[in-house]
Amino acid sequence: MKCATACRWGCDARRITRADAQEFLQTIKSLPIRLSDPVSYDGLFSMADRHGLTVYDAAYLDSAVREGLPLASLDNALCKAAGKAGHKKRWPAPLCSIIALKRLAYMHVSDLRGRKPHEISQAISLNRRNFLRTVTGAGSAAAFFGPAALRGMAASKNRKAVVVTFGGGARDDETFMPDGQENIPHLLKELVPQATFLTNVVNKGILGHYVATASIVTGVYETFNNFAAVSPNNPTVFEYYRKDLKRPATDAWVVAPSNGFARIGESGNKQYGPGLGAGVILPKRLLSAALSSASDGARYQHLLRDNYETPLYAPSLAGRQIELDQMAAVLKLSVDDFAAHARNLVSPDELSVYIARQLMRQISPSLLWITLHDIDIAHSGTFSLYVDGIKRTDRLCAELWQAIQKDPEYANKTTMFILPDFGRDSDIDSGGNGFQHHRTGDAVSRTTWMMALGPDVKQNVVVDRRVESTDLIPTLGAYFGFDARLSTGKPIAEVA
Amino acid sequence: MLPNQLTPGSFSGYPREARQTAIQQIALLQRLPLAFLPLLLRELIVYDWKFPAERADLGRQFAYLGTLAAGPFQTAMSAFAQLKLTRDLEKTDWVNSPAIFSEQLSAHLWATHQIDAFRAAAVDYVQKASASAPDPALPTHRLGIAVIGQGVAKNDYRLFRKLGPQGVYFTQVKHVGGVEVLLKAAAARAEAHPVPYGHWYIDGGASLDVPKSVTRISYDALSAPRATLQERMQKTYEAAVFDPEAFRTMLAQIKPEEAGLHSGGDEVLNRFQLSLLTEGSGTQVFSTTFVQWAAREALRRAQPLTLVTRFAPRQREKQMNELLAEHQRKPELDPQGSLIDADMGAYYTWLNQQRLPGEEKSAFLAWFEDHDEAVAIAPTLERGKRSDTPIDLADLIARLA
Numbered sequence: 100m101k102c103a104t105a106c107r108w109g110c111d112a113r114r115i116t117r118a119d120a121q122e123f124l125q126t127i128k129s130l131p132i133r134l135s136d137p138v139s140y141d142g143l144f145s146m147a148d149r150h151g152l153t154v155y156d157a158a159y160l161d162s163a164v165r166e167g168l169p170l171a172s173l174d175n176a177l178c179k180a181a182g183k184a185g186h187k188k189r190w191p192a193p194l195c196s197i198i199a200l201k202r203l204a205y206m207h208v209s210d211l212r213g214r215k216p217h218e219i220s221q222a223i224s225l226n227r228r229n230f231l232r233t234v235t236g237a238g239s240a241a242a243f244f245g246p247a248a249l250r251g252m253a254a255s256k257n258r259k260a261v262v263v264t265f266g267g268g269a270r271d272d273e274t275f276m277p278d279g280q281e282n283i284p285h286l287l288k289e290l291v292p293q294a295t296f297l298t299n300v301v302n303k304g305i306l307g308h309y310v311a312t313a314s315i316v317t318g319v320y321e322t323f324n325n326f327a328a329v330s331p332n333n334p335t336v337f338e339y340y341r342k343d344l345k346r347p348a349t350d351a352w353v354v355a356p357s358n359g360f361a362r363i364g365e366s367g368n369k370q371y372g373p374g375l376g377a378g379v380i381l382p383k384r385l386l387s388a389a390l391s392s393a394s395d396g397a398r399y400q401h402l403l404r405d406n407y408e409t410p411l412y413a414p415s416l417a418g419r420q421i422e423l424d425q426m427a428a429v430l431k432l433s434v435d436d437f438a439a440h441a442r443n444l445v446s447p448d449e450l451s452v453y454i455a456r457q458l459m460r461q462i463s464p465s466l467l468w469i470t471l472h473d474i475d476i477a478h479s480g481t482f483s484l485y486v487d488g489i490k491r492t493d494r495l496c497a498e499l500w501q502a503i504q505k506d507p508e509y510a511n512k513t514t515m516f517i518l519p520d521f522g523r524d525s526d527i528d529s530g531g532n533g534f535q536h537h538r539t540g541d542a543v544s545r546t547t548w549m550m551a552l553g554p555d556v557k558q559n560v561v562v563d564r565r566v567e568s569t570d571l572i573p574t575l576g577a578y579f580g581f582d583a584r585l586s587t588g589k590p591i592a593e594v595a
Numbered sequence: 596m597l598p599n600q601l602t603p604g605s606f607s608g609y610p611r612e613a614r615q616t617a618i619q620q621i622a623l624l625q626r627l628p629l630a631f632l633p634l635l636l637r638e639l640i641v642y643d644w645k646f647p648a649e650r651a652d653l654g655r656q657f658a659y660l661g662t663l664a665a666g667p668f669q670t671a672m673s674a675f676a677q678l679k680l681t682r683d684l685e686k687t688d689w690v691n692s693p694a695i696f697s698e699q700l701s702a703h704l705w706a707t708h709q710i711d712a713f714r715a716a717a718v719d720y721v722q723k724a725s726a727s728a729p730d731p732a733l734p735t736h737r738l739g740i741a742v743i744g745q746g747v748a749k750n751d752y753r754l755f756r757k758l759g760p761q762g763v764y765f766t767q768v769k770h771v772g773g774v775e776v777l778l779k780a781a782a783a784r785a786e787a788h789p790v791p792y793g794h795w796y797i798d799g800g801a802s803l804d805v806p807k808s809v810t811r812i813s814y815d816a817l818s819a820p821r822a823t824l825q826e827r828m829q830k831t832y833e834a835a836v837f838d839p840e841a842f843r844t845m846l847a848q849i850k851p852e853e854a855g856l857h858s859g860g861d862e863v864l865n866r867f868q869l870s871l872l873t874e875g876s877g878t879q880v881f882s883t884t885f886v887q888w889a890a891r892e893a894l895r896r897a898q899p900l901t902l903v904t905r906f907a908p909r910q911r912e913k914q915m916n917e918l919l920a921e922h923q924r925k926p927e928l929d930p931q932g933s934l935i936d937a938d939m940g941a942y943y944t945w946l947n948q949q950r951l952p953g954e955e956k957s958a959f960l961a962w963f964e965d966h967d968e969a970v971a972i973a974p975t976l977e978r979g980k981r982s983d984t985p986i987d988l989a990d991l992i993a994r995l996a
Contacts, residue, residue, distance in 0.1 A: 479877035480884030483935035
């Protein structure tokens with residue numbers, strides 16, 4: 100009844116279509132939901148009376164208390180009543196939608212035994228979009244328009260943006276789902292409360308890291324070979340930014356993990372292209388050049404491995420020394436200091452963040468794009484290393500945000516966007532092998548999240564409507580004031 | 596070339612049994628759309644080295660497609676037929692190199708945003724083909740056993756977080772006899788229900804002895820083939836002109852004996868083991884990945900009645916600063932990380948077992964080696980329960996076997 104009512108309200112408010120409502124209600128019907136009666140309806144009435152709740156809400160509280168489960172609610176009266184009833188298990192407001200998803204996911208997984216493969220698949224392939232939107236719709240809307248939504252500080256005229264792709268490919272299961280939350284303490288406790296959090300970001304393009312990142316950067320689903328060293332076909336955000344706003348070359352930079360991303364900064368589009376893109380720094384490549392003269396190359400082979408996804412990809416690029424010289428000039432960092440610092444870092448992503456921070460200190464670019472990639476170790480099939488990558492990325496995102504807050508050039512005028520380029524395959528899809536790859540194109544591998552933090556962004560807000568990863572560039576366009584005219588995405592009003 | 600142009604001579608390059616089967620089914624093959632046929636041929640071309648269960652499955656697909664009348668046949672294939680392919684794909688030698696074709700097809704489908712349509716068509720086809728004939732009766736229920744955590748003295752990781760809700764979590768398992776008890780149970784099942792490739796033991800280290808009725812593979816036993824393959828891959832990787840397609844072809848065409856797998860042995864098993872190393876990602880380097888992938892492939896292809904997997908510590912992944920250090924440490928193992936890998940690997944093994952016929956009766960045991968913790972899953976056991984009652988490992992496996 101509640102779900103149907105929520106759907107009706109959603110239709111009336113035109114937040115969802117009737118077809119969406121029907122689809123969602125069908126999904127609900129397919130779930131193995133267990134009905135639980137209260138121990139006593141008299142008790143329920145007393146509880147409602149005692150706390151000034153509706154009987155319906157009292158039933159939620161009664162259920163949470165008896166089952167010993169956290170109460171996922173944005174309803175102040177209900178949460179207050181829970182406190183008075185001694186039920187302390189409650190999730191922070193912005194996470195309620197995620198927790199609700201968790202609860203449903205638990206119901207799914209707990210009832211898989213003895214099912215046929217397609218039944219398992221059907222049961223697990225929960226319509227995440229509809230679930231999140233309908234279950235959290237009221238809550239997130241209240242948070243968005245109500246007092247909980249803190250207005251950011253007044254926008255600065257001198258805006259900056261830092262984009263971090265939480266790479267390469269992280270699933271909800273290991274991040275915002277219940278078992279994953281221990282892996283992202285910084286995102287959960289430090290960043291989400293300051294952010295507008297979009298729970299339903301879909302990537303409809305090719306799920307390869309370079310081509311997917313290129314798609315995010317151009318706002319168009321690029322279709323080139325993921326393992327080819329080519330420029331994107333459509334103008335990148337850096338070209339729009341620099342051409343429309345007449346910004347110098349030093350104002351837009353990309354820090355990317357591997358040689359494959361060498362051409363991410365500039366497209367092959369004739370109206371934009373050469374001379375209008377971003378500077379691209381590939382820290383691992385620099386490190387390779389810095390170490391090659393004095394060291395045994397084979398020793399670093401593993402570290403300098405270009406791509407976790409396939410051993411078949413090894414683009415060779417020339418001009419190492421020139422790049423090293425440029426690095427020294429741009430970053431005011433000697434090759435020796437760079438190599439020495441690298442010796443104290445545990446992963447290539449740490450090196451990328453180190454370079455990004457050096458860029459921020461030395462030339463303060465207004466548009467900085469950092470593509471992290473440690474997580475992609477998942478392709479080796481080692482779950483623990485994949486999770487280690489997530490934990491490290493979580494920490495590095497927080498460090499970047501802290502660095503932004505401490506740097507006068509960035510503080511109070513910078514919006515940071517964090518998003519995985521896409522997810523990874525579901526455990527349930529028989530065509531894949533769970534977290535290891537992103538080859539099935541199933542909903543889990545296509546659906547992920549994004550958060551935006553900054554002075555112009557509302558804090559503590561969850562947006563559960565569907566957006567696409569190609570929407571980021573038009574959003575940056577609205578933020579900076581350029582026209583991403585060839586992008587197929589749309590500005591995300593909640594963060595633009 | 597298009598499917599309707601196939602002739603018996605088209606299959607002259609196929610191994611004997613594959614060729615015979617293809618020629619026998621040629622009228623059917625000629626009617627299949629190009630977006631579908633090479634995927635079927637990819638399975639057929641290695642028919643001679645298929646496990647019995649795989650042969651039966653191919654037979655079922657041929658029977659399903661062959662008995663469909665014209666209308667239903669067209670309906671069954673329409674989603675594949677509607678996919679837009681290119682002339683280049685048509686020109687590919689998809690008869691003799693169906694694996695390469697399927698990679699190119701996959702890239703094309705992604706690039707042209709047809710992958711979702713293909714995926715839906717494939718799922719629908721598999722469901723209908725599976726439903727076309729009843730599953731054969733099994734001589735006994737399936738049993739999966741995963742032994743995880745070898746070498747871990749103390750553990751802070753919350754184990755069985757995914758398997759636990761499916762069965763009973765035992766906290767007081769008396770493990771006298773340990774792995775041998777479990778292997779003995781597997782051997783007893785193999786003796787009671789002798790089925791070719793019906794009972795397996797996969798070890799991430801050096802394997803223990805089991806009767807020949809149990810198919811045995813281990814990471815250690817494959818150390819020579821692993822080294823040979825890695826060397827070949829490295830040479831190709833370092834070549835002045837790197838050709839990814841040639842690299843793929845090299846891997847696909849390598850023969851077991853070239854990788855150091857003894858000729859004269861079990862050719863089917865040798866091919867299977869080679870495929871684990873050439874088609875698996877990370878299987879050459881990490882033993883935990885090897886065991887998980889080998890279990891997945893054994894379940895998918897051989898559909899065993901009994902599967903024992905024993906995860907061993909994998910090598911430790913070195914951090915960047917260690918790699919850059921002047922004096923590197925000797926190769927080390929990572930028991931704790933391997934335990935986490937294996938915990939997930941055990942869950943995936945259970946999931947893959949559940950994909951097989953007879954899943955409603957199947958049983959599964961995951962045991963933390965040399966420790967008191969285990970999860971047992973069976974139709975007779977309650978789900979999501981915890982038992983603090985002491986129980987012998989032998990008694991526990993007896994309840995499941």
